[in-house]
Amino acid sequence: MSAMITLKNVSKWYGDFQVLTDCSTAVEKGEVVVVCGPSGSGKSTLIKTVNALEPFQKGEIIVDGLSVGDPKTDLPKLRARIGMVFQNFELFPHLSITDNLTIAQEKVLGRSKDEARQKGLHYLDRVGLKAHAAKFPGQLSGGQQQRVAIARALSMDPIAMLFDEPTSALDPEMVNEVLDVMVELAHEGMTMMCVTHEMGFARKVANRVIFMDKGAIVEDCAKEEFFGDIKARSERAQHFLSKILQH
Amino acid sequence: MNYNWDWNVFFKSTGIGTEIYLDWFISGLGWTIAVALAGWIIALILGSVLGVMRTLPNKTASGIATAYVELFRNVPLLVQLFVWYFLVPDLLPERAQIWFKQDLSPATSAYLSVVVCLGLFTAARVCEQVRTGVQALPKGQNYAAMAMGFQQAQIYRYVLLPQAFRIIIPPLTSEFLNIFKNSSVASLIGLMELLAQTKQTAEFSANLFEAFTLATVIYFVLNMSLMKFMGWVETRLRVPGMMGGAK
Numbered sequence: 001m002s003a004m005i006t007l008k009n010v011s012k013w014y015g016d017f018q019v020l021t022d023c024s025t026a027v028e029k030g031e032v033v034v035v036c037g038p039s040g041s042g043k044s045t046l047i048k049t050v051n052a053l054e055p056f057q058k059g060e061i062i063v064d065g066l067s068v069g070d071p072k073t074d075l076p077k078l079r080a081r082i083g084m085v086f087q088n089f090e091l092f093p094h095l096s097i098t099d100n101l102t103i104a105q106e107k108v109l110g111r112s113k114d115e116a117r118q119k120g121l122h123y124l125d126r127v128g129l130k131a132h133a134a135k136f137p138g139q140l141s142g143g144q145q146q147r148v149a150i151a152r153a154l155s156m157d158p159i160a161m162l163f164d165e166p167t168s169a170l171d172p173e174m175v176n177e178v179l180d181v182m183v184e185l186a187h188e189g190m191t192m193m194c195v196t197h198e199m200g201f202a203r204k205v206a207n208r209v210i211f212m213d214k215g216a217i218v219e220d221c222a223k224e225e226f227f228g229d230i231k232a233r234s235e236r237a238q239h240f241l242s243k244i245l246q247h
Numbered sequence: 248m249n250y251n252w253d254w255n256v257f258f259k260s261t262g263i264g265t266e267i268y269l270d271w272f273i274s275g276l277g278w279t280i281a282v283a284l285a286g287w288i289i290a291l292i293l294g295s296v297l298g299v300m301r302t303l304p305n306k307t308a309s310g311i312a313t314a315y316v317e318l319f320r321n322v323p324l325l326v327q328l329f330v331w332y333f334l335v336p337d338l339l340p341e342r343a344q345i346w347f348k349q350d351l352s353p354a355t356s357a358y359l360s361v362v363v364c365l366g367l368f369t370a371a372r373v374c375e376q377v378r379t380g381v382q383a384l385p386k387g388q389n390y391a392a393m394a395m396g397f398q399q400a401q402i403y404r405y406v407l408l409p410q411a412f413r414i415i416i417p418p419l420t421s422e423f424l425n426i427f428k429n430s431s432v433a434s435l436i437g438l439m440e441l442l443a444q445t446k447q448t449a450e451f452s453a454n455l456f457e458a459f460t461l462a463t464v465i466y467f468v469l470n471m472s473l474m475k476f477m478g479w480v481e482t483r484l485r486v487p488g489m490m491g492g493a494k
Contacts, residue, residue: 048390051394053390053393053394076393076396076397076398077396079393079394079395079396080395080396081396082394083394084390084391084394084395086387086390086391087387088385088387090385090387090388090390090391091391092388092391092392092405092406092410093410093486093488093489094409094410094413094486094489103405104395104396104397107397107401107405108395108396108397108401109396135487135488136486136487136488136489137488137489138486138487138488138489139487139488140488152395153395156395156396162394
């Protein structure tokens with residue numbers, strides 16, 4: 001069976017500057033893959049190429065059998081099937097929480113108002129925020145906004161979820177409420193690709209860990225291997241791990 | 248200054264039918280409002296389209312909009328009005344020329360010229376406001392909307408423009424007031440709007456000071472009311488927790 005997400009030798013340049021170099025990996029259905037690495041290593045750019053938010057110049061990305069780089073691929077349709085959660089939440093500030101949850105269901109998937117509302121509120125309840133349905137994003141805390149953003153993505157019934165540093169913009173006390181939701185999702189078998197520095201999360205639920213540096217994938221191995229035998233890791237990865245695992 | 252103010256002049260007969268001078272001012276104000284509102288509708292629609300074009304990745308679209316802005320912003324308004332009134336009609340096909348110059352009343356043809364002129368002139372300015380509004384939004388909003396599967400037109404319709412217009416209400420208010428003030432150029436092609444009626448009153452009655460004082464007061468009250476109206480619109484559209492809106 002082919003993987004849910006496959007990247008083959010993906011390279012990307014901004015002008016002369018190469019931001020991704022020959023990145024290859026695969027995410028199987030139901031797998032949770034954590035992508036980590038120092039800032040500027042290309043993690044966020046890599047995850048954004050998966051649903052074509054960022055174009056790439058070389059290589060191939062296949063999502064659920066469709067080639068992302070193929071001009072014939074209906075990108076909006078493909079994107080609608082992949083949930084994405086961003087560092088800065090990116091809820092739509094002019095819409096109520098309910099409207100944030102339903103607008104794409106109605107306008108993209110063509111669901112009825114009632115169906116969209118029911119589904120949206122179901123997921124809002126699951127992230128523990130049903131009482132806030134009538135509020136606006138600006139009235140919620142960062143952690144609450146991020147949980148709404150996860151509910152918004154789930155309301156579209158995605159085949160996979162991409163997380164781009166979902167806890168990096170949060171106050172420390174709010175990190176866990178978001179990670180709890182993500183752990184629960186992982187346990188339910190959601191296919192997930194997560195750019196994050198939360199190594200506790202990686203240890204708990206990841207199947208594999210990818211380590212990137214300078215636009216290239218340096219390590220791509222099972223969680224047990226990655227955390228088990230640190231001495232066997234590349235020098236760059238050891239250095240990175242020693243810094244973030246110190247405390 | 249030794250001047251005998253005579254405020255009763257406005258209630259005196261103009262010598263034409265049963266009209267008093269106040270009737271001229273009322274009729275002039277009517278034309279001023281009719282010119283400005285029609286011009287504003289053109290400016291708002293065309294300006295929004297051009298503003299969106301300037302933010303598109305498509306080079307041709309943004310190039311056309313940029314050229315438009317440069318052309319209409321860098322030629323004096325009065326020159327533009329003379330072009331629309333004296334030159335453009337001569338370039339029309341013969342039947343349209345006859346219609347414009349003979350079938351239409353002089354007031355109507357002057358009205359059409361000045362509405363088109365002010366509409367297109369102000370559109371260039373609205374375009375720049377809309378462009379700034381869209382560009383002021385975080386890039387992540389566009390990403391989030393794309394990731395949910397919206398088509399480009401939907402992204403503008405549901406995500407970017409509703410936010411951009413809220414941001415630009417204050418500068419748009421300025422343009423809205425400007426079009427009322429700029430409408431006074433119509434007096435130079437014989438349209439009897441407020442300024443033309445004022446000049447006519449001054450000449451007929453020789454009460455120059457009273458006539459221009461009343462005109463000043465009318466313009467001032469009109470623009471103050473418009474400003475209050477736009478302030479009310481801004482409050483109505485304010486979203487809790489967004490851009491200084493109360494939580």
